[in-house]
Amino acid sequence: MTGKLRLALLASTMLAGTAAAQDVTLTVESWRNDDLQIWQDTIIPAFEAANPGIKINFAPTAPAEYNAVLNSKLDAGSAGDLITCRPFDASLELFNKGQLADLTDLASMANFSDVAKSAWQTDDGSATFCVPMASVIHGFLYNKNAFEELGLEPPKTVDQFYAVLDAIKEDGTYIPMAMGTPDQWEAATMGYQNIGPTYWKGEEGRKALIDGSQKLTDDAWVEPFRQLARWKDYLGDGFEAQTYPDSQNLFTLGRAAIYPTGSWEIGVFEPQIEGAFEMGAFAPPVAAEGDTCYISDHTDIALGLNAASPNADAARTFLEWVGSDEFASLYANALPGFFSMNSNPVEMQNPVAQEFVSWRENCEPTIRSTYQILSRGTPNLENETWNASANVINGTETPEAAAERLQEGLASWYEPQKN
C-alpha cells in the first residue's frame, strides 16, 4: 500500500518536473513602470503566442531606484534573467564586472546600425551587450493652427527659422518659443543637443571630440551656443524662472507656437491637447538650403542578458525577438515617440511620430555629444553643458567664454584633450 503510494508520488513529481522544464519563466528587470500595461497587454502575449513554453514576467522598479536596486540584486544573485540597460557607462560597468552577457553573436544585432549599438558596446566597439530597444529624437514641435493663422510654413533653414520666430513675435498673439532656463537641462538637451549636431556634423564631430582632434572651442562647437544666445529674444517673459513643466503647459495650452523638444513628449502632449489644436514637428534647421541635416537620435533603452541566468537559451530566443521587426513595430506603436532603432523602417500610426522618424531617411543620426566617455570625469561635461547652455541663453556668459570654460574643464581630466 505505502509502496504504491510512494511510487505514485514519485511519478507525479517527475511529471510535474518535466512540465516545469517545458515552461521557462523569464523575468525582465526594468525601470519603465509606465510601460507595465503595454508589456502585459501587447508585447508579452505576442511573444508567448509565437513561442510556447517561454513565459515572460515583466517586473519593473521605480526609475529613480532602478540602478541601485538592480546592482544589489545582481550582486546577490537574485536579479531577473533579462536586464533593461541604461545607455553607456551604467551598463558598461555591469558588463565589465561580468554581470551582463556578451550578445555580439546574436543574429538580430545585424538589424542595428553602429550608432544604435554604440550605447551598449565596449569603448572599442568589439563587444555588444544589450539589444537596442528605443531611442528618442530631438526636434521642434509646433502649433499647426497658429502657423496657419499667421500664414507660416515650418522652417527648413536657420534663416527661415528666425524669420518665422520674428513673424510670430511681431504678431504678438503667441509666445514664439516655449523654453525656460532654471532647470538648465531644457537649455542643454532641447537646445544645445537639438540644434548642435547640424554644426558639429553629427557623429563626425562627436567622434573627433572623443579622439581629441576637435576641441569644444572650435567654431563647430561654439556656433550652437551663438544660436542659443539668439533664442533669448523669442522666449516668453520671465523665461529665467520658467520651469520645464511651465514650458510644457505654455505649449499644450496653445500660448506658445514652437516648442524645442524630444519625441518623448508626443505621448504626453496628445492627451493634454485633446484636439484643441493640431501639433506638427520640424527638424532642427540647417544652415543653408540643401545642406545635410543632422538629428540627435539618442539611444535610450535596451535589453541585456544576466550572465548568471539559468535560462540563457530561452532568454536569447526572447532577445532575438526583441531585435526583430515585429517587436519594433509593436513597441513603437504602443509608445509613440519612443522609436525603434531597427534599421528596417517601422510602420507607425501616429502622424507626429511618423514625422519625427521620417527625418531618419535624409538626415544623419547621432547621439548626445556628452554621453559617451566624455562625462566620466570631474568636472562632468554633461552637467557643465547644462550650466553653460542656460548661462548663454540668459546672456550672463558669452558663447565663446562658455565654450572656453567647457574645454578647460574637459581638458583637465580627459587625456586626448590634454596637450
Next chain:
Amino acid sequence: MAQRKAFRWHIVVFLAPAVLVYTAIMIIPLIGTLNLSLFGKAEGGRVFVGLANFATLFGDPRWSTAFWNALANNAWFFLIHMLVQNPVGIMLAALLSSPRLRMAAFYRTAIFIPTILSFVIVGFVWKLILSPIWGIAPGMLDAVGLKSLFAPWLGREGTALTTLALVSVWQFVGIPMMLIYAALLSIPDEVIEAAEIDGVTGWSQFWKIKLPLILPSIGIISVLTFVANFNAFDLIYVSQGALAGPNFATDILGTFLYRTFFGFQLQLGDPHMGATIATAMFGIILVGVCIYLFAIQTRLRRYQF
C-alpha cells in the same frame, strides 16, 4: 576605617540609554564621515590618502572655486537671516507682548504656522507665487501699478539667493518671535514698573530695559540661526534643484555636498570628496559655535531677579 562608597551603578544605568542612542545615531556616523574623508577611490577598493582630499578641495581651482562660492552664498544667506529674520522676530515679539494688542493669539499662531510647513510645500508655493507665467506676484504688483518692478527673481543670478533667503525668513520668523516673546513675558512686572516710575516708557523702555534682558535669548537665536543656515539644503534643493541655478548663484554648502556625495545625472557620486565637504562644513559650524560660546556667551551679563 571608613568604608569606600559603593560604586553608584544606577548613574551608569540611567545614562546608558541616552549615551547609547546618541553614540549610535550621532557619534559613530560623525566619526565615520570624518574617517571617510581620509580615503580615496583606487583600483579595487579604497586607499588611505591622508589629507589629499582636503588638498584637492582647497587647492584645485575648480573645487576651491565651487567651495568658496558655496561658502560665500551661505554667508550671505546667514547674513540676510540675521539682518531680517531676527530683528523682525524681535519686533513682532515686542508688538505681541504689548498688552493693548487685540487678537494677539491669532497673530502669534498665524505667524508661527509657516514654521511647521514642509520645505517642499513652502518651496513649491513660493515658486508658484513668484512664477512670471502663472504667479500672483506680477498680478498683485500690476494692481497697484508697480508691474515694472516685477522680475523673474528666482531666475536671475543677482536676486535668486536673496529671494530664497527671504522665503526662508518668511518661513522661520516665527521661531525667534516665539523665543523672544517668551523672554519678554518672563521680565518681572516690578522691573517694568520701576522703569515707569523713573519715567522710562515706550521706545526708550524697550531699548534700555527690555533689550538688555533679552540679549541672552538673542544670542541663542543667533547661534541656532547660524547652525540651521549652514546646514540648510532643503529649500534650495526644492526650488532650484541640485544644480542650484542660475549658474550656481544659490549653491550653498548643503547642495554642494549633495551633488558631490550622491552625484547628479551623468556624474557619479563621490563619497570621499562628499565626506571631505561634510567635514569642512562640520569644522565651519564648530568654529562658529565655539566663537559664540567662548567669546560672546561668557561676556553676556546675567540679571538675577
